[in-house]
Amino acid sequence: MSGEQFRAEPEYVAGLGVAFAEIGKDSQSIADFVGKNGPPGEFFSGPIISTLLEPFTSAAERTKARMSDIARVNTQTSLELNKAAWMYDDQEAKNFAALNEHTKQLGGRSSTYNSDVEVEGTTAAYDVVTAFPKVEQINLDEPSANREDLAALISEASGWLGDVNEAIKSTTRMAGVEWDALGTVLKPITGNWTELNRIGEAYKIAGNAFEASAKNLDDGVNRVGQHWDGKAALAFEDHARKQSEAMRWEGPVGRTIALGLGVVAEEIREAIKTVIRKLEELLESQVSLDGIAGKIKFLVRKVPAIQAATLGKIIWDVGDMILDLVDEIRVMVDSVKEFLSTIADPVGKAHEKLDEKLSPITSRIDDATRRAAVAMDIKNVSDFGSTLDRPKDGYDVGSGKDPWADG
Numbered sequence: 001m002s003g004e005q006f007r008a009e010p011e012y013v014a015g016l017g018v019a020f021a022e023i024g025k026d027s028q029s030i031a032d033f034v035g036k037n038g039p040p041g042e043f044f045s046g047p048i049i050s051t052l053l054e055p056f057t058s059a060a061e062r063t064k065a066r067m068s069d070i071a072r073v074n075t076q077t078s079l080e081l082n083k084a085a086w087m088y089d090d091q092e093a094k095n096f097a098a099l100n101e102h103t104k105q106l107g108g109r110s111s112t113y114n115s116d117v118e119v120e121g122t123t124a125a126y127d128v129v130t131a132f133p134k135v136e137q138i139n140l141d142e143p144s145a146n147r148e149d150l151a152a153l154i155s156e157a158s159g160w161l162g163d164v165n166e167a168i169k170s171t172t173r174m175a176g177v178e179w180d181a182l183g184t185v186l187k188p189i190t191g192n193w194t195e196l197n198r199i200g201e202a203y204k205i206a207g208n209a210f211e212a213s214a215k216n217l218d219d220g221v222n223r224v225g226q227h228w229d230g231k232a233a234l235a236f237e238d239h240a241r242k243q244s245e246a247m248r249w250e251g252p253v254g255r256t257i258a259l260g261l262g263v264v265a266e267e268i269r270e271a272i273k274t275v276i277r278k279l280e281e282l283l284e285s286q287v288s289l290d291g292i293a294g295k296i297k298f299l300v301r302k303v304p305a306i307q308a309a310t311l312g313k314i315i316w317d318v319g320d321m322i323l324d325l326v327d328e329i330r331v332m333v334d335s336v337k338e339f340l341s342t343i344a345d346p347v348g349k350a351h352e353k354l355d356e357k358l359s360p361i362t363s364r365i366d367d368a369t370r371r372a373a374v375a376m377d378i379k380n381v382s383d384f385g386s387t388l389d390r391p392k393d394g395y396d397v398g399s400g401k402d403p404w405a406d407g
Contacts, residue, residue, distance in 0.1 A: 046191015
């Protein structure tokens with residue numbers, strides 16, 4: 001697409017227009033995917049994660065709007081490339097006669113029209129098109145929505161605590177005041193942490209799909225470069241480069257959101273297991289038998305003897321530990337909230353150091369290879385110019401003699 005002299009093969013320009021129409025459709029499908037899967041589901045609750053409700057809703061709305069805008073520009077560009085193909089149908093004439101002949105004017109065709117001026121209207125598809133097959137297919141399989149399985153997690157962390165807790169509840173209920181030791185100690189950290197994974201996976205899928213679509217755009221631009229030179233071609237190359245950068249930016253954004261939410265979900269899960277094991281340890285200190293069956297049977301019988309003060313002390317001791325765990329998780333949640341706010345409205349955020357803001361998340365990554373990949377994603381997200389400087393309107397081939405001018 002470089003070089004001084006104008007040259008254009010209209011069937012390739014038209015083929016690129018068809019490719020951009022498909023890219024526009026894909027872009028809108030991805031935007032709709034985020035709009036559907038980005039907001040929290042009906043089971044989203046919990047003392048810690050509920051603070052993410054508004055940031056999630058806002059981020060989904062802003063991300064869908066941003067992606068839809070990119071889709072609009074791609075679709076506008078496809079229409080302009082189709083028009084350009086008609087302009088290049090008769091290159092000796094170097095005028096708009098062929099384009100105007102195949103354009104249905106707004107308000108109906110006039111009896112005469114000036115071949116030196118493009119008429120406004122709907123243009124027919126160019127009749128000879130070179131196909132531009134996609135080099136990447138986008139994948140928008142919806143992430144599964146699962147409710148947390150607290151019972152399974154309790155069973156994983158302790159083979160007998162759930163049964164003992166039910167025994168305590170039953171016995172104390174008959175005594176007049178029900179004690180739910182597990183429910184009490186877990187209340188500050190429970191919530192549907194699996195929903196965090198689902199939302200994160202949705203953003204990751206969307207980001208990867210936008211990156212794949214950008215590769216299709218890049219491939220089309222590279223292919224047409226061998227068949228189109230001149231001023232208009234160079235202008236298109238600049239437009240397409242900026243559009244591709246904006247689309248590629250969505251990839252690391254989606255993966256970073258998925259990383260943050262995945263780490264928070266895992267920390268909540270591990271915190272619950274830690275609390276369960278601590279409660280198990282303190283309850284176990286009330287007996288001296290070995291073996292799970294023995295513990296259950298003995299504790300069920302012994303529950304009346306475990307006075308309210310003892311149960312209260314156990315819950316108090318576990319509660320102190322929970323406060324520390326909650327504080328650690330809240331730091332990570334706040335980090336995610338800040339990131340969501342930044343990508344929702346990146347204007348004026350160029351000076352912010354995302355690597356520092358996300359350190360509560362990235363510090364949890366042990367694998368060196370994965371840590372390097374995450375660092376690269378965060379670096380790419382920090383280049384806000386990729387999204388802020390994207391084209392706000394579709395490509396314009398130019399007016400007057402610009403479409404046929406040398407570069």
